[in-house]
Amino acid sequence: MMIQTFITFSMVFACQEEPKLREGVYVLCGEVFGYANETLELKEGKFRYWFYSDVKLGDEPKYPLTGACQVKGQTLTLDSDAIHTKERTIDKINGVDVLWRKDALSLWEEKKRIHPYGVLLRVDGATDGSKNVLRPSIESIMTKEMKDRDKKEYEERFNDQPVEVRVLLRARTIEGDTNLDAYRSEIGKARIQPDPKLLSQLVGLIYEDSPISIKAESILEDLFLKTDLIEEAPPFLKNDASKQKALEDFIGALSNARDRKGVEHTILIFLRASEVNKIDLAIDEVGVRVSIRTIANGEVFGSDGPEDYTWVAVISKVIPACQTWMRAQISK
Numbered sequence: 001m002m003i004q005t006f007i008t009f010s011m012v013f014a015c016q017e018e019p020k021l022r023e024g025v026y027v028l029c030g031e032v033f034g035y036a037n038e039t040l041e042l043k044e045g046k047f048r049y050w051f052y053s054d055v056k057l058g059d060e061p062k063y064p065l066t067g068a069c070q071v072k073g074q075t076l077t078l079d080s081d082a083i084h085t086k087e088r089t090i091d092k093i094n095g096v097d098v099l100w101r102k103d104a105l106s107l108w109e110e111k112k113r114i115h116p117y118g119v120l121l122r123v124d125g126a127t128d129g130s131k132n133v134l135r136p137s138i139e140s141i142m143t144k145e146m147k148d149r150d151k152k153e154y155e156e157r158f159n160d161q162p163v164e165v166r167v168l169l170r171a172r173t174i175e176g177d178t179n180l181d182a183y184r185s186e187i188g189k190a191r192i193q194p195d196p197k198l199l200s201q202l203v204g205l206i207y208e209d210s211p212i213s214i215k216a217e218s219i220l221e222d223l224f225l226k227t228d229l230i231e232e233a234p235p236f237l238k239n240d241a242s243k244q245k246a247l248e249d250f251i252g253a254l255s256n257a258r259d260r261k262g263v264e265h266t267i268l269i270f271l272r273a274s275e276v277n278k279i280d281l282a283i284d285e286v287g288v289r290v291s292i293r294t295i296a297n298g299e300v301f302g303s304d305g306p307e308d309y310t311w312v313a314v315i316s317k318v319i320p321a322c323q324t325w326m327r328a329q330i331s332k
Contacts, residue, residue, distance in 0.1 A: 019092040021071050024127060026099050026120035030135035040078075040099065040120055041129030045069060047078055048129050064129070088120070093141040097122035112146060114138055158212075165201040168219050169212065180229065191223045191234045194246055199223075199253035206265050207258040208310055217265055224250070224273040237273075244330060247274055251326045254319055260303070260311040263318060267326070268292055268299055276329045283321045286314035290322060 026040045034054070041048040041064075048064040067079040074090045076099060088099035093108075100108065104118025121136045139147065158169040168190065171183040190198065202223075205216035222230045224246070236242040250270060257263045271277050271294050280302075281290045288311060291302035305311055311318055 018074050019090050019097070021076060021090045022097050022122060024097075025123045025129045025133060026097075027123055027133065027135050029116050029119075029121055029138040031138050032116050033135060036117060038120060039129045041127075042069065042076075043127070049078065049080070049083055050129060051083075094143055096136070096141045098141060114141065161205075162197070162201050164195055164198040165205070165216075165219075168198075169215060172215060172219070184230070187219070187222050187230060191230075191236070193236050193242055194223050194249065196249040196252060199250055200256045203253045203262055203266050204256035204258065206262040208261050213261070220266070220269055224269050234273075247330050248327075251323050251330075254323055254326070257315065257319060258312070259315060260305075260309065263290070263311065263315070263322060264292060264301065264303065267322060268294070270326055274330060279322075279325065281322065281325050283318055285321075286317045288314060288318055290318070 021042070023042045023044070026042070028036060028038045036054065037050070037052040039050040045068055046066070047069045048066050050063045050065075061082045065080050065082050069079060070077045071090070076088045076090055078086045078088075080086065085101050088101065089105050091098050091100055091105075099120040101115075101118040104115040107113050107115050107118070116138050119141075121138075121140065123133045123136060126133045142150075154175065157173060158166045161169060168183065168186055171186040172180065174182050177183070199220075202216045202220050206213050206220075210216070218227075221227050224234060226233055234246075236246045247270065250266070250273075254263065254266050257266060267279060267290065271279060271292060278293045279290055282288075283290070286306070288305035289303055291304075293300045293302070306314060308314075
């Protein structure tokens, strides 16, 4: 029986063919439209390549980039040093021809999850990459099991968080709410007089490798500042007593910071909300200097410290020193 099973498995494995490269136009999925676009046209051993991102990293090459391409096994190689990722893995997922970036393929193989920026999807019938095409949805390569898993995770998102912060995180991530109307409503209520528990929860979510650090940072900014999304000043700033309470509660919330990132981002918002605008605090006991300055179009960080960049080992000393400094600013 064992021999028969092995032979059957071997025959099936041997009959499986590696996916073949099909010429045509490959693009990023429609879900990242407006944030990034990557287009690869393949024809008769040649390629044309276009790239766009809303994040600019200096001098951009003139597109399209062109050159020869080679296929070896399941690896497609583009002959151009100007392309950041020259090698892609040829595959077919759920009947769709795809080209994987290495990191996206690893995520797929390990967890059956799709990095929408790391896979190019072939557009049926398209042959000219310079023309606008209807970009396929990432759902075109998802199985029913994957869709069911994603639906369940969406419905249960942030259930592991306390109720105060969960309300805002869920409102900010409602599918189809392009104007964030639900979030605007919830943040409007929360910024009348920010709940100390909410502030502590948000600060505790801002740390290196936190999967929701950016969302927590944005919510804190919306609570205390005028932002692109919330253009009005927070109501508590209109009254000295309510402003004092909000800032005192925010200083107390700093106790929940887990590392340097949580400390610096909390202090940065404090500087803007209090209009102090600058901190240059030496904590000689642990060799840390907290230095942040706000400017019209951003901020300047000049902090330094021990070899541990995250300050985790000395955070218990850094936090109270910063809180003492912050309280002194609002008592002036």
